[in-house]
Amino acid sequence: MLQKYSQFMKEANLIGGEWVQADSGATIDVINPATGLKIGIVPKSGRAETKRAIEAANQTFLSYRKTSALERSKLLRKLHDAIMDNQDSLAELLTLEQGKSLAEAKGEVGASAAYVLWFAEEARRTYGDVVPSPWADRRILVTKEPTGVIAAITPWNFPSSMLARKIGPALAAGCTAVVKPASQTPYSGLAWGALCEEVGFPKGAVNVVTGAASEIGDELCEHPLVKKITFTGSTEVGKILIAKAASTVKKVSMELGGNAPFLVFDDANLERAVEGAIAAKYRNSGQTCICTNRFFVQAGIYDAFVEKFSAAAAKLKIGDGSEAGVQQGPLIDEKAVEKVEELVADAKEKGGTIVTGGKRHALGGSFYEPTVISNASPVMRFMKEEIFGPVAPVFKFESEEEAVDLANDTEYGLAAYFYTGDLGRAFRVMEGLKYGMVGVNEGIITTPEAPFGGMKESGLGREGGHQGIEDYLDTKYVSIGGLGL
Numbered sequence: 001m002l003q004k005y006s007q008f009m010k011e012a013n014l015i016g017g018e019w020v021q022a023d024s025g026a027t028i029d030v031i032n033p034a035t036g037l038k039i040g041i042v043p044k045s046g047r048a049e050t051k052r053a054i055e056a057a058n059q060t061f062l063s064y065r066k067t068s069a070l071e072r073s074k075l076l077r078k079l080h081d082a083i084m085d086n087q088d089s090l091a092e093l094l095t096l097e098q099g100k101s102l103a104e105a106k107g108e109v110g111a112s113a114a115y116v117l118w119f120a121e122e123a124r125r126t127y128g129d130v131v132p133s134p135w136a137d138r139r140i141l142v143t144k145e146p147t148g149v150i151a152a153i154t155p156w157n158f159p160s161s162m163l164a165r166k167i168g169p170a171l172a173a174g175c176t177a178v179v180k181p182a183s184q185t186p187y188s189g190l191a192w193g194a195l196c197e198e199v200g201f202p203k204g205a206v207n208v209v210t211g212a213a214s215e216i217g218d219e220l221c222e223h224p225l226v227k228k229i230t231f232t233g234s235t236e237v238g239k240i241l242i243a244k245a246a247s248t249v250k251k252v253s254m255e256l257g258g259n260a261p262f263l264v265f266d267d268a269n270l271e272r273a274v275e276g277a278i279a280a281k282y283r284n285s286g287q288t289c290i291c292t293n294r295f296f297v298q299a300g301i302y303d304a305f306v307e308k309f310s311a312a313a314a315k316l317k318i319g320d321g322s323e324a325g326v327q328q329g330p331l332i333d334e335k336a337v338e339k340v341e342e343l344v345a346d347a348k349e350k351g352g353t354i355v356t357g358g359k360r361h362a363l364g365g366s367f368y369e370p371t372v373i374s375n376a377s378p379v380m381r382f383m384k385e386e387i388f389g390p391v392a393p394v395f396k397f398e399s400e401e402e403a404v405d406l407a408n409d410t411e412y413g414l415a416a417y418f419y420t421g422d423l424g425r426a427f428r429v430m431e432g433l434k435y436g437m438v439g440v441n442e443g444i445i446t447t448p449e450a451p452f453g454g455m456k457e458s459g460l461g462r463e464g465g466h467q468g469i470e471d472y473l474d475t476k477y478v479s480i481g482g483l484g485l
């Protein structure tokens with residue numbers, strides 16, 4: 001039973017340090033995906049509220065940018081501690097609005113804190129350069145300065161950790177932020193606003209606005225005081241934002257859609273591959289941008305893999321994420337289930353065999369059975385379309401070259417995984433895959449120390465790693481003469 005979340009359930013927007021309602025008084029209902037019941041409301045804000053949030057963020061930026069790196073680092077460490085001190089409450093809120101199991105929600109909150117801690121440390125390492133001057137009487141400096149007001153637009157599938165990957169580096173660099181969480185999962189983002197206030201970030205450093213996505217998005221993309229758009233979500237929306245941001249030449253970071261391949265070679269450790277496959281497919285009920293979308297298994301190990309993988313998938317415990325032991329919750333909404341049903345029907349029409357699952361769960365609502373489909377073929381929609389659900393199509397391949405070609409046959413390039421016991425094959429395949437992130441004999445790879453991001457139409461920029469803060473800094477070259485040297 002969820003009992004601790006209410007303290008963070010903010011039903012208002014945070015603008016310039018004030019918790020306010022929409023100008024019109026309009027609200028949006030927030031629904032628990034597990035029950036279909038309303039859990040609360042949030043303001044339906046629009047352009048006017050967003051404009052005020054941008055202006056508040058800019059006013060605060062004028063002073064916040066002058067804080068020392070050490071000051072910012074200490075504030076971020078306090079934010080890390082506050083998140084961890086409230087991990088259970090924040091996890092309950094996350095499960096309530098998004099549906100994932102409490103265990104996964106706790107993991108996401110922990111990951112959020114880990115990203116904040118990483119950028120607390122990175123805040124003090126935004127080094128510039130002193131360059132040997134070509135002129136005897138001049139000195140050359142290269143400095144790093146905070147970009148300014150940034151706009152962070154986040155998805156419903158990881159409403160906390162996706163924000164951490166944006167707010168963390170922004171505040172570390174000396175930027176201020178206007179955040180637009182997904183309307184399906186606004187409370188985690190609003191809780192971030194409350195936590196930032198609680199630990200002492202100045203009023204206006206973090207502003208959180210909920211409401212009509214396109215209205216808020218247009219204001220964020222068009223307002224001249226917003227210097228950067230950082231977005232996590234679908235490639236379709238990412239392209240809209242890139243185009244709109246062009247009008248004022250804003251910097252953009254885009255973490256977009258995926259179509260992850262998972263290759264299993266005959267020489268793989270089968271038990272390890274099955275364990276990695278379950279983790280890489282069914283985390284968050286398959287609703288992650290780096291979930292495996294296509295399994296490619298070499299002919300010699302195909303039947304054994306399908307048998308063990310489907311048996312493991314069938315054992316997953318399905319239910320309301322707030323219940324103890326639940327491993328897979330509901331999909332986010334009815335539309336998501338209908339998309340999954342379409343893709344499964346297409347596969348069956350084109351010769352796919354349902355080995356386990358393949359239909360809505362007996363719990364009803366937006367629960368769907370963990371599904372494995374064998375005899376998958378490249379003519380199926382799975383090959384090109386992101387499933388974003390607990391369905392695993394398993395394709396067979398003969399040669400290493402064929403596997404890499406099949407894996408790369410997509411406009412996406414976010415994450416890829418493969419299992420092999422052969423070192424030479426590991427390097428050939430790692431270097432042949434056109435993806436921003438590759439798991440070798442591992443199905444879970446995300447960590448703050450590493451740069452998260454994709455190639456091709458999976459995005460621009462990186463989040464995490466030492467690269468993650470660079471997107472929030474501007475480089476300035478200074479040539480100093482008249483020194484009488």
Ligand SMILES: NC(=O)C1=CN([C@@H]2O[C@H](COP(=O)(O)OP(=O)(O)OC[C@H]3O[C@@H](n4cnc5c(N)ncnc54)[C@H](O)[C@@H]3O)[C@@H](O)[C@H]2O)C=CC1
Pocket residue numbers: 153154155156157158180181182183213214215216217218232233234235237238240254255256257258288289386388414458459
């Ligand atoms: N590359 C990555 O790290 C990740 C990518 N994704 C991708 O996101 C998708 C699922 O998440 P969704 O939230 O459904 O994606 P979405 O693209 O529909 O929405 C993402 C965010 O953009 C907002 N939005 C939608 N239209 C907008 C507009 N015209 N202007 C401004 N904001 C707008 C939404 O309200 C939400 O806050 C999948 O394609 C998934 O692959 C999700 C998580 C991580």
Ligand SMILES: O=C(O)[C@H](O)CS(=O)(=O)O
Pocket residue numbers: 157158161162287288289290291446
């Ligand atoms: O939204 C997502 O899919 C996340 O990027 C996945 S992860 O960062 O939690 O691995």
